[in-house]
Amino acid sequence: MTDLHRLSIRELSEGLAGAKFSSRELTEHYLKRIEKIDAQVQSYVTVTAEQALAQADAADAAIKAGHATALTGVPIAHKDIFCTQGIKTTAGSKMLDNFISPYDATVVAKGKAAGLVTLGKVNMDEFAMGSTSESSYFGATKNPWALDHVPGGSSGGSAAAVAADLAPFATGTDTGGSIRQPASFCGLTGLKPTYGRVSRFGMIAYASSLDQGGPMARSAEDCAYLMNVMAGHDAKDSTSVEKDVDNYVANLNGTSVKGLRIGIPKQYFNVQGLDADVKARVEESLKKLEEMGATLVEIDLTMTDAYVPTYYLIAPAEASSNLSRFDGVRYGYRCEDPKDIMDLYKRSRSEGFGKEVQQRILIGTYALSAGYYDAYYVKAQKVRRLIQQDFLKAFESVDVIAAPSAPTTAYRIGANLSPVEMYLGDIYTIAVNLAGLPAINAPVGFDKDNLPVGLQLIGNYWSESQLLSVVHQYQQATDWHTKRAAIAEENA
Template structure:
């Protein structure tokens, strides 16, 4: 059973149900791979081997009762931003390196109810602030396609574990592209749901009006299985929407590509810095969808130049507020031998937070400060509404909107991009979060250096089923999602 990691989620579920292999065998297979491979990838912060095997044994017992769910016994990895009862939850930060959560995030709890087996918690950009997963405390996660390159961020660990076959699927979070960009960089499918579709309870906050959890996996079908677990109303989250949830797996063929109108924003394909290979692969994927019966319609998204400045006012402002709770008093990192309360605050925060988190807190605090609140933060919120209206106007004429997920393929580790260069790399993803829309990344090929390229499809509110269905049908006619990095082909 050396090739269990090559199975799709559906094949794993069917194999478990028909007793071709047990959950313990499947879980141990992944734990063996992690032990052999992850020292090169650095995707896991915490591996929960003992707990995983106990959950696997419990799942095997459930199969004998006939009460198994669709995913009972299937392993999963969680981004280390989701609180997990009795397991260290760090948000990728020295600040929380000693924090063991007393409760489960709703997403984690739902996974347990569904019978999923938690392999561990994976690396990320600190507090989800970044695009490379070059973590200042836990070290850089590597891209399985080329270990000298980043996997993207902030859900870089989630992308890397799937791309290296160290977990069959993983949870991620997306505040400004943090599911879609690493999915693009690592050749995966990743879905950012509509804001409010997945509970944020127990998900450590970065920017509360934009944070959203979602699935990362090899295919749209695999993502649909995890969305069936993650989605739904949660009374513990005041921003969770009480709206009926689709059966995403059952609806994988529910949207006809023939007759589908795909909007092509003219501004998106003339962006300075858009890599020629990325543009070519995305255009080839759109041609394929056209061959499948879709119609490409040029649209005008006139607010595109406002995406980056608007996001980088609102998100840091919310981060400044959310991260004020980490002060060295109640939990988390505390500096040694403070001379007074002010010294405790200053040193605990400056020693506990990395440079990028400190930068965003400072930007946000400035934007919220007296004399600047109206000039910056309030104005940014007004522009945010205009960006949302820009998309809603476009959706009057098209079903989905297409774009690259990122203007380039994966950067080299240590490229030392300036903050401005890094922020501009999010040009295609930020607006989706500002508007609260759903969007998905699909792998569509490789650049000249054999690094993956991703296509982004943006949908109208609550259209997750439609996005998964379109990508699923594209994947029935292409094989990019089946490609594996060399490290993923190794047997443990």
Template sequence: MSDLHRLSIRELSEGLAQAKFSSRELTEHYLKRIAKIDTQVQSYITVTAEQALAQADAADAAIKAGHATTLTGLPIAHKDIFCTQGIKTTAGSKMLDNFISPYDATVVAKGKAAGLVTLGKVNMDEFAMGSTSENPHFGSTKNPWNLEHVPGGSSGGSAAVVAADLAPFATGTDTGGSIRQPASFCGLTGLKPTYGRVSRFGMIAYASSMDQGGPMARSAEDCAYLMNVMAGHDAKDSTSVQKEVDDYVSNLNGTSVKGLRIGIPKQYFNVQGLDADVKARVEESLKKLEEMGAILVEIDLNMTEAYVPTYYLIAPAEASSNLQRFDGVRYGYRCENPVDLMDLYKRSRSEGFGTEVQRRILIGTYALSAGYYDAYYVKAQKVRRLIQQDFLKAFENVDVIAAPSAPTTAYKIGANLSPTEMYLGDIYTLAVNLAGLPAINAPVGFDKNNLPVGLQLIGNYWSESQLLSVVHQYQQATDWHTKRAAIAEENA
């Protein structure tokens, strides 16, 4: 029973169904690993051991009674941006360090309905604004492949728990690459679905027109199991789309790689700052897909230089609007002994928000202010449409588009990159969110320092099944997704 954390989601599901082990035994196994290993990784903000064991016992009863779903009894970790009833939900911020949610996010509620067992809530960049998970209030989560490096962000805790085998899969959110980049840094598979595919109800908002929840796991198959639970229309979310949901697991072999036209944007492979090892591993993975029958097609994406400035006008503008509710009045952090209402607002927000969150609020408020709204925000929205059209034109000739997920491997903790350097690191991921497209990261090897490299595949709208299928078949022909960091091999 000491190697349960090495089993895939399918193997765990079959093991529970065949009574090879119980959900309580599986949950206790993960809780022991968390107690032993997470002191080094620092991925969890809150571990819900008592609740998890109660859910595991309920899952065992459901399995015994024949009322189980495919995932009943499997443990999961949730990014601490999803509201969880009766459990602290912080969004990684001092501002919400004392917030106990009175309700469940739809993603969490669907997980409970499927019988998933919540191990806890994991660390992240504050309010999902960042790329490193060096959290100013809860501390820095470490990359399991090298504890001196970051796991990426903002879903860095979600990536770290899976890479360290402290949960079999995890939920993440992606506003500008926050699933794909940490998946790349930690050697995992992570899917950012089409905007509107997964409910945002109960997911604390950063930039509402781009935020999207998705699964993070070791393989495309594992992600498909979680997507079957997460995806679907939700009447509580006005941006959720009423569209039939695929059975992502059944469709894992539904797309033939043979004849698949993969677009290779020449602008993406000439970006300044693209690491040589990253470029080499991505090109090797594309060569492998070509050997499997895919057709590589060079394409132009002419709006590439507009991605970063467009995103960093629109996203902060939406953030400044969304975060105005955190004012120290109704819930969350409240400064001590305010002299008047203005002092309450100022000090609650300046003390409750970290530096990066304050920076983005200021940028966004400026872009939305009188005299600048048309010059900046409206202009950025027009450019956003051009970016979307650039992709749609490309999809007239190709099925998917390939790119690195990030220009480098994981940064060192404390690298102190300037905001501009950090923002430029999102060059390959931002456009997907601006256009609302789905995209997936797949591990494709390592750099000279043994840090993981990721390939990103971008699909047309609603093509999550296709992306999962292509990566699944690539993973049947390679073994990068099976590689484990040394810390993951430790037994509790």
């Protein structure tokens, strides 16, 4: 079969269970596509062909023996921020170019237990710091919709791999929009779960109070299948919450769009820099939801102007602390011929980290320094609480909140936006991480240059089922999620 890459996760699951094709055939199909197409996209950092075929054979044996799960034998790509035993885990950095993890991240281990087949590790902004995937030590990943544009970041490799049909779905992480923004730029569905819903054990930390793993795929239904594997309490992660996990696939029709109250923050649709095409596509998608029975309610989110400065104090502060472990002594990159311990530290870190990572470490270290800790970091944490309360007040009168996922479509590679311009591109996503809320991106059309546009729906705590359900029903009534870039139509 030459069109296996066009099948949904449900169709792949049913096809494997019904012996229409084997996991080995499916895995070989994807590996051939990667070999043929990925040189143009550059989504993979490491392709694990030998291991993938061994896992596929084991999956076929499990299916034959009647021991399969819904996802046994289905291939997946992992963002290169999740530790994988025996496979290089780089976080997109020279600092970890030689790091082979001795253990699996919980998300990876759960995937293995469910019978998923790992195709490889995909590219990302260095240590998840960026919105374009250009800061990777391994070079920029390309957007399958336009190869001279970025796929977004930091989970740009995950988004590009799925959008080019080089993996059926992928794991991503979201610290300030790193699942939702690349999903928006590449025409995919991407879910950022409630903080604590998915284990962070074995996920290389950027900002520990903001980081959260989640699924990236073509549809809400595909994401639901992966969420059934990823979600759940993990004793190895102190921030993981003990709370029953929904059956996200079974709940896909569990929320009625009829009567759903969708909050429309007036501040979000008057943001300077909001592209006219993005605004128009998002408003059209909301009109469609209204036709399906939803009610649009204007709401007031008064803390909007505080999002960017608050986030860009807290995230770099946590990053400066988390990244202090990369010192050239224990593991990772070490400079050559250091004169003394100070030279070892300084040169290992300045040579091992890229410009964006160094910049954020410096900002964070400054914010945490003795004379500025109270004035900057402590104040930012107080404002963070006000942002959270702003959302909670809004949820007293609405069920979900709608916004663009990003103010623009994908940037050109090498656009060289200033740090401030780049950070302002996160205006719609970062508050969700500051508040620990769940949010989802759904593709809702294209701009005049045929670049994808995304709608973001933000939910109250633990409402992942509701978000997936609303988007699933929207996707039953529209076909934006089925659109494919020309490069994805190439057969292996």
